[in-house]
Structures are given as C-alpha cells and as structure tokens.
Amino acid sequence: MYRKVTIDLQLIEDCGTHGLAQSAKFTDMLRLHLDIKVPVAARAIRGSLFALAILATTHHGSAQNTPLISGGAGFFTSTNGGMTTYLPIIEPLIAAPLGQHVLAESRAALLEIVSPNGSNQSGYDHSHFIGLTYLQGDYLASRHFTLVGGDYLIPFNTYNDRLSPIWIGNLQDGPLIASLGTFSSGSGLGGMLRGNAIESNKYSIDYACFYSVPSSNEQFIAQRGSGGRASVYLPNQRLEAGFSYDRLLQSTRENFFGAHVWWEPKDTAFRLRSEFGRGQHAQGYWVEADYRTQRFGGLDSAIGRIEPVFRMQQTFRIDAVASDGLPSMNTQRVDFGLNYSLPHNTRILTSYARQFSASGNQNIWETGIVYRFLVPAWKGKR
Amino acid sequence: MMNSKLGLCGVLVLVSVSAFAVGAQQGGAPVTAPTRTAADAKQPAQQQDEGQRVFQQHCSRCHAAPEGFSPRISGTIVRHMRVRASLSEHEEKELLRFFNP
Numbered sequence: 254m255y256r257k258v259t260i261d262l263q264l265i266e267d268c269g270t271h272g273l274a275q276s277a278k279f280t281d282m283l284r285l286h287l288d289i290k291v292p293v294a295a296r297a298i299r300g301s302l303f304a305l306a307i308l309a310t311t312h313h314g315s316a317q318n319t320p321l322i323s324g325g326a327g328f329f330t331s332t333n334g335g336m337t338t339y340l341p342i343i344e345p346l347i348a349a350p351l352g353q354h355v356l357a358e359s360r361a362a363l364l365e366i367v368s369p370n371g372s373n374q375s376g377y378d379h380s381h382f383i384g385l386t387y388l389q390g391d392y393l394a395s396r397h398f399t400l401v402g403g404d405y406l407i408p409f410n411t412y413n414d415r416l417s418p419i420w421i422g423n424l425q426d427g428p429l430i431a432s433l434g435t436f437s438s439g440s441g442l443g444g445m446l447r448g449n450a451i452e453s454n455k456y457s458i459d460y461a462c463f464y465s466v467p468s469s470n471e472q473f474i475a476q477r478g479s480g481g482r483a484s485v486y487l488p489n490q491r492l493e494a495g496f497s498y499d500r501l502l503q504s505t506r507e508n509f510f511g512a513h514v515w516w517e518p519k520d521t522a523f524r525l526r527s528e529f530g531r532g533q534h535a536q537g538y539w540v541e542a543d544y545r546t547q548r549f550g551g552l553d554s555a556i557g558r559i560e561p562v563f564r565m566q567q568t569f570r571i572d573a574v575a576s577d578g579l580p581s582m583n584t585q586r587v588d589f590g591l592n593y594s595l596p597h598n599t600r601i602l603t604s605y606a607r608q609f610s611a612s613g614n615q616n617i618w619e620t621g622i623v624y625r626f627l628v629p630a631w632k633g634k635r
Numbered sequence: 636m637m638n639s640k641l642g643l644c645g646v647l648v649l650v651s652v653s654a655f656a657v658g659a660q661q662g663g664a665p666v667t668a669p670t671r672t673a674a675d676a677k678q679p680a681q682q683q684d685e686g687q688r689v690f691q692q693h694c695s696r697c698h699a700a701p702e703g704f705s706p707r708i709s710g711t712i713v714r715h716m717r718v719r720a721s722l723s724e725h726e727e728k729e730l731l732r733f734f735n736p
Binding site for chain 1: 692693695696697698699701702704705706707708709710711712714715717718719721722723724726731735
C-alpha cells in the first residue's frame, strides 16, 4: 500500500493522462527523481526532525554552530505540446552539528503538481507529494574519513548528490540519464565512507563508497547495492574528472558505470559540466555549459546577472528492457536556458528545449523562479 | 491519509516561515560571503589568506556562493560543506576565520 514514487517534473506526452498519484514513475520528466514516498509517515518525519532539534540544542557548543535551515522555494511551469504543468515546490534542509565531529542533515521536498487533464478533457488535476529526500548522520573523523549513516543520496556521477537541489540546478530538468546508477530512488540506506584519499598542492583525489540494504519502509525505501565514486580535482586548473561504479545486488543485479568531467576555468564565471553513464540496458551523456560575464561591471551588475545555459544530451538504448528510467527510444535533446540572478538570493530560470526521438519530437518551454533561503534554526543572542 | 500529508505540509511550511521570520529579525551583521569574482581571484597570492584561497578554490564549484548569512551558522555551513568539499580541519578553521574576520 505504501510505496515510493519517483517523479520527475516535466510532463511528457504519455503522462498527460493525469493520475500522477497512481503512476509509479515518470521518465523524461523535469527534475531528476525527487524521492517522494507516498504517503508520508508524518510522524516519522516530525519525530526525526524533533529529535534532531533537541539533540542539537543540547549539544551545540560554539556560537557559530547553530543548526541551520536552508533550501529552496520555487514555482515552475513547463509547457509541452500546448499543455502547461505548474509546480510549486519547497525543499527545506536542516543541518545540525552535534559535538565536535558529528553533523546530522536532512532534506525534504514538498510539492504540488497541477497538470492539465489531457485526453481532450478540460480542467486540471492536482497531486501533492511530500517526503524526505535524505536523512543522514555524518561522523567527520578526519579529512580522509567521513562516515555517513542513514538514508543518503547515492554518490553516482554528480547530478544526484550535487546538482539536484532546486536552487543549484541551472535548468529545471534533470538530465535524461540522471536515473542511471541511482537505484531508482536516488538514495541508499546504510553506510557510506567518503573523504580525501590523497592531497597535494597540485591535485587531490576524493572518494565515496557505499553499501545499501534493501528497505521497504515507506520513508526509506532502498535497494541492496553498493558502489562508489573516485575523482581527481586539479585546483589550479579547476578541473575535475571522476569515475563511478555501482551494482544492484538484488533482483536484476545490474552494473552501472559513470564518468564525469567538470571544468571551471579560473578567473571566469564559465562552467562546463559533463557526465556519461552506462547501465545494462541503456547509456547516455550530457554536457552543460553556463556563463556569466564580468565585463560590464562585474557579476552583480545588471548584465553580469544574466546567465546563458546550454545543455546537449543523448541517450541510447542497448536493449528494450526499460528498467532504468531512460527513454524507450534513442533520444537527443538540446536545452537553451537564460537565467537571471536577482538580488536577495532569487533566480529566474527560463529555457527552451527541443527533444528528438523516433517516438516524436517535442518542444519544451520552461520558466521558474527559485528563492534560496539560509537562516539559523532559531533566534540567537547575536 | 490526505489530511496527514496536508498537516505535515503545514507543519513544515510553518517551521520554514517562522525560521525566516526569526532570521529576518535577528540582529548582528550578516556575514557576506564574497561571490565568485574574478577581481578576488586576481589578487596577488601573498595577499590572499588561506581561508580565502580555500573559499575560491572550493566554494563555487558546485553552486553559487550565498550572498550572506548569519555568523551564527558559519560553523555549521563549513562543517556541512567539509563533507562535500573534503576539507581538512585546518582548512575548516581558516575558512571560519575568513567568514568571521
């Protein structure tokens, strides 16, 4: 009766058939799967957050270690084939240091999807979702070892654990391959060890490896699997390259391979990010570039706040077993975005995407506004 | 079922809203974290302290730096990002000094 629903937030032609609540999965949709578990065990979340807050109050030592609440609140629209879907969403995060070496952190997502009824019916259908995206404790032993326990985001490639918060992503939609290697829910339940393996002035090597147990608890649905990521960062060149691998250790026992390259040339506000992912049944890649000019009065000038974004991606089916969330046909897609960073942590995202595949070409227009918030969890003296 | 979800929704929204209010009310100058600017990066190496170096090398890799935040959460932010940016304890201290000069 309880189950976790992976939703992405772009409507595609075949999900014009409302009934979001019934469908377990929407591929090709806008943001990467938010891990939404429906229905939410309200008590579980409230309990965890409350316990976290109590622990933090009793433990927080220095004045700089007040627990924080941050995250993003946004309103997005996506128009595809003349049908517009609206998505108000809030993603709050709480992070609370406990003692000298521990940090508890958790992110939730609350959203409402308002989508047209499709099939020539008029009117709109509403569905709302709410759920914990992750809830983890980190023990920071040293820079080389951080032990993470709980429900954590799977460190496969970079989108899932770095770019998925709404206030971070440059485009509303996650990449088409975002579901590869992330075990359909995006999160694992169990342990993860991560940190820096080697560091010198010229380069540093980071790693993350995890083991997840299966769980059908509605808040922490996870599959048995393990894997990890290793990456090299060259701080002078601002270049990062990494590999990911993981393996599902239950039912289909699939292997996933990933590679990423990020480059942010020094002294520029240009960023290039790319990923390749390969699963048993499909593979694909994406390359994204974004830029803000500093030539006309710096990044905070009217012109410096404009941010053009471009993303190119392709997915390829290896066979017809579509268990991985990638499109059922080979797909190519280009996204052109134009973002604007308003003062006060608010950002406007607009984009146009053209998607090509044998099942039909699509135009996708998107707009959104995201507010990023960051405050202490409670009022303090100074 | 719907009701419990709605209720929870309400609780979380309330928590967030009150947090905003609290955040907005509190006194004390917010820390202004420099955003990624080329001007900063072009300063001669000697003038950069260690914290600034760490900030520039690591803190705009994944997201834009925040425009400002209360000094009361600077330690929490740095600890949170230590996990993601794999900073050493030393770098954590330097970064804190940079945020709270």
